[in-house]
Amino acid sequence: RSVSKIKELPCPNNASLLFGHEWDVFSNVVGSKFTEWFNKYGPVYRMKGALFHPDILVVADRAAVNHIFSTNSYNYVKAPFFSPVVERLIGRGIIWSEGSLHKRFRRLMDSTFSPAKIRDMSPDVFEATSSLQTRLTQHLQDNHGEATIDALSWTSSTTLDVIGRVGFGYDFKAGESEEAKAIKEDWAQQVVAGMSPTAFYAEVVLRAFPILLRLPVKSMQAQGRMKVTMDRLSRRLIESAESGEDGGKRKGVNFLATMLNASGEGRMTKQEMIDNVSHLVIAGYETSAMTASMVLWELAKNPSCQQKLREELIRLGREPSYDDLTSNKDLPYLDAVVKEGLRCFPAAANYGRVALADDVLPLETPITAPSGEVLTELPIRAGQSINLPHISINTLTSVWPDGELFRPERWHEPSGLPSKSKALTSWSGILTFGAGPRMCLGYRLAILELKAVLAVLIRNFAFEPTVDVVEKRYAVVLQPKVVGKEGPQMPLKVVFAT
Numbered sequence: 001r002s003v004s005k006i007k008e009l010p011c012p013n014n015a016s017l018l019f020g021h022e023w024d025v026f027s028n029v030v031g032s033k034f035t036e037w038f039n040k041y042g043p044v045y046r047m048k049g050a051l052f053h054p055d056i057l058v059v060a061d062r063a064a065v066n067h068i069f070s071t072n073s074y075n076y077v078k079a080p081f082f083s084p085v086v087e088r089l090i091g092r093g094i095i096w097s098e099g100s101l102h103k104r105f106r107r108l109m110d111s112t113f114s115p116a117k118i119r120d121m122s123p124d125v126f127e128a129t130s131s132l133q134t135r136l137t138q139h140l141q142d143n144h145g146e147a148t149i150d151a152l153s154w155t156s157s158t159t160l161d162v163i164g165r166v167g168f169g170y171d172f173k174a175g176e177s178e179e180a181k182a183i184k185e186d187w188a189q190q191v192v193a194g195m196s197p198t199a200f201y202a203e204v205v206l207r208a209f210p211i212l213l214r215l216p217v218k219s220m221q222a223q224g225r226m227k228v229t230m231d232r233l234s235r236r237l238i239e240s241a242e243s244g245e246d247g248g249k250r251k252g253v254n255f256l257a258t259m260l261n262a263s264g265e266g267r268m269t270k271q272e273m274i275d276n277v278s279h280l281v282i283a284g285y286e287t288s289a290m291t292a293s294m295v296l297w298e299l300a301k302n303p304s305c306q307q308k309l310r311e312e313l314i315r316l317g318r319e320p321s322y323d324d325l326t327s328n329k330d331l332p333y334l335d336a337v338v339k340e341g342l343r344c345f346p347a348a349a350n351y352g353r354v355a356l357a358d359d360v361l362p363l364e365t366p367i368t369a370p371s372g373e374v375l376t377e378l379p380i381r382a383g384q385s386i387n388l389p390h391i392s393i394n395t396l397t398s399v400w401p402d403g404e405l406f407r408p409e410r411w412h413e414p415s416g417l418p419s420k421s422k423a424l425t426s427w428s429g430i431l432t433f434g435a436g437p438r439m440c441l442g443y444r445l446a447i448l449e450l451k452a453v454l455a456v457l458i459r460n461f462a463f464e465p466t467v468d469v470v471e472k473r474y475a476v477v478l479q480p481k482v483v484g485k486e487g488p489q490m491p492l493k494v495v496f497a498t
Ligand code: HEM
Pocket: 094, 095, 106, 163, 279, 280, 281, 283, 284, 285, 287, 288, 291, 346, 347, 348, 431, 432, 433, 434, 435, 437, 438, 439, 440, 441, 442, 443, 445, 446
């Protein structure tokens, strides 16, 4: 068995005796501490864990990242603390699964997200975005042409609509159906709980004493409530499709049809179907909605970017079609805006993994240990916690020129992007959708949705920031939060575009 060399790595000073460096990471702007330490110590370092948890490895080195995501991906699992939380929230579906179960789920679901299937989904996406336009137009007319909206709430109603339609032939009625309201409410409660310092303490205590997971703690009961809502919806969808009560609508094209087929052939149990419906809804709706709201925020703060995008959309002279949105021929700036939004605001901002078995991480940038030994690879032991903070890795200035700035133009300038020798091999060289066998299943749908939502909004409306101070927080996924107010939100002023 090789000896771990973790202790040879640089480590920031000033760790708290009780909370190591983890409180620093939680209480500062998302990713800022990781970035500060990457800049100081290079692309691989260790930090102290809370409650005497062994040191955590933090990695941005290109070879190590590629190894963990792609080459030996199944050796790097979600943290043991994370799995029971996901299970309690949304059951044992694809996000929860590991190893052979994950491979089986992935084989069943991969084809549902092929480019051809996404094209088939596009009318549903456009129906949802056109409803967004109609509702926002009405809202502005009711408010004398000017309103302050919570952009996150508007985008999440739209992405929930999309996932309902394309996934299950189900209409969430722009966030107004009983289930949509329950899902949005339960989710918001999770996020509010996740933003509080108690969430930090709960996580590190439960990690140290997993037995406590069995106790009836309040925040865990909230997770249970979400599962009840999701289970009820999943069962209803499945039963109405099985009985033909929905007129065969849900047996047609969507994820549910794929799962019903698999279940008919004995390749998926009913409970697995129920859980995977929940996983697809949760994975698919809030991530895309948050990203869209963050991009709107950036465009609100950058009127010239917003105007440039609007002019491109007006120049097109028609509602963008699927081909317009995917070919990038006539809408290159929209493509750049979406890529830049995904780079700067990755949903899984602080991403963690744990090694199942001993392994050796390759290193692109050798590390000189205090002994003078030069490490060109890093042996690690089973159980090693690893952090791969997407938000820092996507924005490191040593890789991305002025990487901390939101600047869509970079995607059209060779000097704005990482050099070939520094770029990751993931989608567009960023980690937002992960990489390798667990790469986001719905990334093509997410990109189409983001483009369709932004095209409709920017073509027809103009956005400005409010006096509220918005900050990025991490609770379940990356979230916008207004300083001094509870819960996630993105307040923006909106008027009709002229
Ligand atoms: C901007 C929007 C989105 C972002 C940033 C995002 C990001 C991610 C990330 C980081 C992962 C985890 C990869 C890993 O575990 O290594 C993931 C997994 C997943 N995503 Fe997305 N996602 C988005 C939208 C969607 C959409 C629209 C769907 C469609 C239903 C979706 C479905 C999934 C599923 C099913 C998984 C689990 C894949 C697996 O474990 O094999 N995501 N996503």
